[in-house]
Amino acid sequence: MIQHPSFTIEDWNIRETELHLDVLAQTESIFALANGHVGLRGNLDEGEPYGLPGTYLNSFYEQRPLPYAEIGYGDPESGQTVINVTNGKVLRLLVDDEPFDVRYGRVQRHERVLDIRNGVLRRTVCWTSPVGRTVNVSSVRLVSFTQRAVAAVSYEVEPLDAPVRVVVQSELVANETLPAMGKDPRGGAVLPSSLECEEHQAEGTSGLLIHHTRVSGLRVGAAMDHHIEGPPETFVESQSTPDVVRTFITAPLQPGQRLRIVKFLAYGWSGQRSRPAIHDQVIAALSVARLTGWEGLLAEQRAYLDAFWGHGDVEIEGDPQIQQAVRFALFHILQAGCRGEQRPIPAKGLTGPGYDGHTFWDTETFVLPAVTLTFPHAAADALRWRSSILDQARERARLLGRRGAAFPWRTIHGEESSGYWPASTAAFHINADIAYAVTQYIEATEDRVFEQEVGLELLVETARLWRSLGCQNAEGQFRINGVTGPDEYSALVDNNVYTNLMAQHNLSAAAETAKRYPEVAQALGVDAAEIDSWQQAAERIFIPYDQRLGVTPQDEAFTEHEVWDFATTTPEQYPLLKNFPYYDLYRKQVVKQADLILAMHLRGDAFTPEQKARNFAYYEPLTVRDSSLSAATQAVIAAEVGQLQLAYDYLGEAAFMDLYDLEHNVRDGIHIASLAGAWTALVMGFGGVRIRGGMLSFAPRLPEQITRLAFQMVFRGRCLRIEVTAKEASYHLLSGSPLTVRHYGNDISLTRSSAVTRPIPLIHAGPQPTQPPGRAPVARSAS
């Protein structure tokens, strides 16, 4: 993608200087705009050509049957798939009756810019029609961070060489035809024309469509209105049909004369509210947007981003590509989560239909760390969504024969939507991952209201799951058998170390928090005996260790297994899951993604520095990174064990996952977790940031090529700025009351009056570990 020569490296922009149709779908994902509620892919204004049209509303989905050749008890029979809702982006243009289409005539100039400082997508085109009329077309598109139901487009046409008559057809289109998704299991299902019209309306400059889904029974409304500036002869009328509303704007233009249209869009949906209620909701949002006006929306957008970058920016000296990539990453994370408001943060955000629009453990494990330290309110919202699906999770636990709650591996509405249980139902760790995110959020914010209203119940119900999933054996060990850890190239194993350590944390946190809020706990049915049973299970949890090799096995039997034959595996055979059957992957030592290494990050307290180094050296040659969820974690631990060049290489992989389309599926949407991984690799890796027991600690260390790293973060109501160079780190408290943090294990007290600077100790590291042949990250050198 961005390595394409048509992209430039800039601090605050993703700029494409020429249009290349072969990567159109990928750029639609890269240039997508969203606010966590509404998402618009970066489709061209005129609708065609497209890679994949896409307009999404968070949690708006259709149901579809999940088929099985041989179904088993507990296999979900119905799945949920995000659907492309009414498209309001379309502004078709006719120039003297020639449709403006980049595939015809001649494109003299075409530039698109994702402006992440202002939160807009800009496009400028200079086009000569087949009959020789040249026009400048420019558009600016935004999805408002401040008005969550609202998007808007400012669209301008100007003839250059001769008078022309232009017609702009501005549309709302439901049930667009979608291209097939192919056989990649990471894609999503395509549901044909799934919206049924309930109301269509057009009048003057405005129009509205209301539809509902056939099976899931959700209702969606979309409305548009236009502010038009053109010559006095400009003529406007609107028409509606069940699936299309069109506003026609016709104007004769002289060279130098412009037609300018601001299109205001509003969306609303509900599973419960009536057609009239949705109708009123969208036209109300629309009128606020019109009242705010285009300039007003732009100003609000900028102000919102001023605040965000003010406490979340990451600055890098020495690597402008990484600088660009991490800002791109933070912007998309913000877009995915900032206005979700108790809706999930899906794996692809609202940028494409990949993974059916589902939310996985990625959110809590990979995305929320960044969110918690940059715009924490959204972390609370995402966890409140988990709380809102507790009933479905409790029902699932009951079906699975367990107590408490068993959160779905993948879902939109809360019900398990996974069709392959060994890599979903058995991946119980998601429950501990949610609990971990809860405790990290509380430690980072001291949000006691959240803790009592939401946090404790999530901790209690997940602890109950663990207590009833594991069992104590004759030797008193608390064992968790037959589960799948993060590494999806192993499954149904006994005592996965990641799972056991995370379950231990979950059980302890539930016990401690329940003791702190005895009344809330009592209301949840928790008594002293139950708390005891959690503590006992946590204390006695079995963590296997391989004495022979001196390493921690990923699971009890892992190191007994044959090592994958990497020598005869060719580069084209990756990702392995597309070329080898699961039975063979599962029974061998080959790691799809960080598993024990992730345990060493999240539960670093359970390993000595020597163990970390030995384990990292053992797992590196086994880890193929066939998942986008791996590089960032490997970067963090590589940095921790002193392998700074390797950490830097992994940072590159995480940061460029989407911009370089490393997994060849960015067409289906960007990888929010991998983007967050770029932040994690920098802040947790090179910044050495950890939060444990409420204490914020740092162990900064830079690779040679990065000469300065500075980042802001919010913690317990304060805003901090940390600046790191090769030799020293300085800590600035930008706002809030004094705070004690740790630098390399030593407390330092921060006040707003002055920064504290500390030297960075010398880093000692062993030999750099190797990766499977051909699977080393691309060696990164300063540009």
Added chain:
Amino acid sequence: MIQHPSFTIEDWNIRETELHLDVLAQTESIFALANGHVGLRGNLDEGEPYGLPGTYLNSFYEQRPLPYAEIGYGDPESGQTVINVTNGKVLRLLVDDEPFDVRYGRVQRHERVLDIRNGVLRRTVCWTSPVGRTVNVSSVRLVSFTQRAVAAVSYEVEPLDAPVRVVVQSELVANETLPAMGKDPRGGAVLPSSLECEEHQAEGTSGLLIHHTRVSGLRVGAAMDHHIEGPPETFVESQSTPDVVRTFITAPLQPGQRLRIVKFLAYGWSGQRSRPAIHDQVIAALSVARLTGWEGLLAEQRAYLDAFWGHGDVEIEGDPQIQQAVRFALFHILQAGCRGEQRPIPAKGLTGPGYDGHTFWDTETFVLPAVTLTFPHAAADALRWRSSILDQARERARLLGRRGAAFPWRTIHGEESSGYWPASTAAFHINADIAYAVTQYIEATEDRVFEQEVGLELLVETARLWRSLGCQNAEGQFRINGVTGPDEYSALVDNNVYTNLMAQHNLSAAAETAKRYPEVAQALGVDAAEIDSWQQAAERIFIPYDQRLGVTPQDEAFTEHEVWDFATTTPEQYPLLKNFPYYDLYRKQVVKQADLILAMHLRGDAFTPEQKARNFAYYEPLTVRDSSLSAATQAVIAAEVGQLQLAYDYLGEAAFMDLYDLEHNVRDGIHIASLAGAWTALVMGFGGVRIRGGMLSFAPRLPEQITRLAFQMVFRGRCLRIEVTAKEASYHLLSGSPLTVRHYGNDISLTRSSAVTRPIPLIHAGPQPTQPPGRAPVARSAS
């Protein structure tokens, strides 16, 4: 079923004295006739009412897509399903224009008899029509053992009280409407109307239909002709349409006067031969049948069965129900396999569509032991079928990344048709099971032609699979990780003892046989190094042992797992797979079906008597027998460890699986493996028969209630008769040259001149083991 009061206990018949429509589908399976090539369910002659119409040709199937919610590499995308072919059983009757239908008018008497001594199904009905005409209707149906393409029905009508005009419509019907199969995963798929007509023809008393399947492209021909005896006014004509051929036989009958029709049927199918070739093939078979005539067919059938019972009968004193059941069992095994001729023996024979008509490991492991010792030519045929699908098995092994051949878990045509890989692809033991059947057949027959033509290649290709599936670890152990053993309530385990012991046998047998036939081996690409590698793997195979418990674990981790909570499992929750998710079954100690116990039967040489007793006592309380493939094995080992009453109870369960419909699915067809289990429990269990290293040994012992057990068997060209009482066993060589066998470890020489009698030693046994609550076999007492 047979416990129904309308069934009687007779030595050589299964007699139903009244018709009960609520068990119609079950009796259609019980009363099915077949010869391994053609199978007719016991549907009523008049076609309706029916439980499930069924006419099957061995290996005649249609393909269907296998769907997946999330497909994995190597998951088969196409399945095979046996289909109901052209029905030639139908003889509709009109009595003065009232259709003869047991649901209308009054059935005065209705009797059906499966005559297993003569190989026919007899039916007699006395019926009064709604308007008061009474007729006797009787039919005798056979599927010829001697003319494999042929079936025939003798049908008679006789008015009792008044003259009537009768019309018989004798039909061939393709694409019958079938009832839905429900959601039981053990049922099969129903493919709507899957035959396309290529030719239909009717002339005089005869007719013919040729169809082909839409996807699998197989061609089937069915032809009929009639021999008619009636009054001179009898009128006959025939008509044909694409899916129906009808011969109308109209006759006025006086009381006491009869209309008798013999309907001759011939079937043929091919995946390659042309329409004219199939046409000629079926009419040729039909003309031989007509030439033989009804009486001739009956005589041939009787002669065939005289020979079969002469060397295969089992006689029991003290339990007439078991006597009846074991003969019923042997008859159905004969029907399933005798004329298969290099086609498979499916799990349901040719008696119903259950399990999609697939063949599993059941054939080699549970059915062939009985076949090998009673009609061994059919065992050779079934194994020659395995040889014929070696190409598909080699292709599958390649897809799975292995050498040699990987036989399909379930198939008709040789391709894997299983849609749930943890309980199919991973169940590699099927390959060793086939190899074991090969060596047992060779040991029991000394068939050196088979050994060189077929046996060695099967042994070599399966040995290659094992060699490439397992791996040697640092301690020199040869380990087989990540496989599923016979017990389907565990999956993807390391070092399943059954699998490892069977693989060991397979590797050794391949090595030994290759050495005996160096030229054949060389032609198969086997060299000395490969033979060495098999021997080394066999010698070093890892067999785990739990020192703490003093038992052999089913697999390496099995005894580390939590024991299933049997106390809170209610009787309605069995079979567990219908009420609990696999993840939970897999990670606990609960055994669906004999696994380690089966290893102790087939590889009894690998365990001491004390280990057998301890292991049996350990696994009995864990084994729920949710599979019909368990009771017989438990009977054999119970007998071996001296638990004779328990063995007798298990014998009852195996023997009555279908007659009592213990698994509630006999409607879909009978369980050939469980029927064979009745023979196995008696001959291998109470007879103590084993074949090992070419030596036939006996260790007979009877439960109190059986006062005498006698059985014939064929071994290395001899026929033997063994008679056992409580105190002694006598061995008779009925035909063939002298033979040395073993009685309780001591050689005895048998010649045709006289029987040898030996005393039975006293049996010592520990306390009787218990089963999970509610899962003990029904205690059997002599009736």
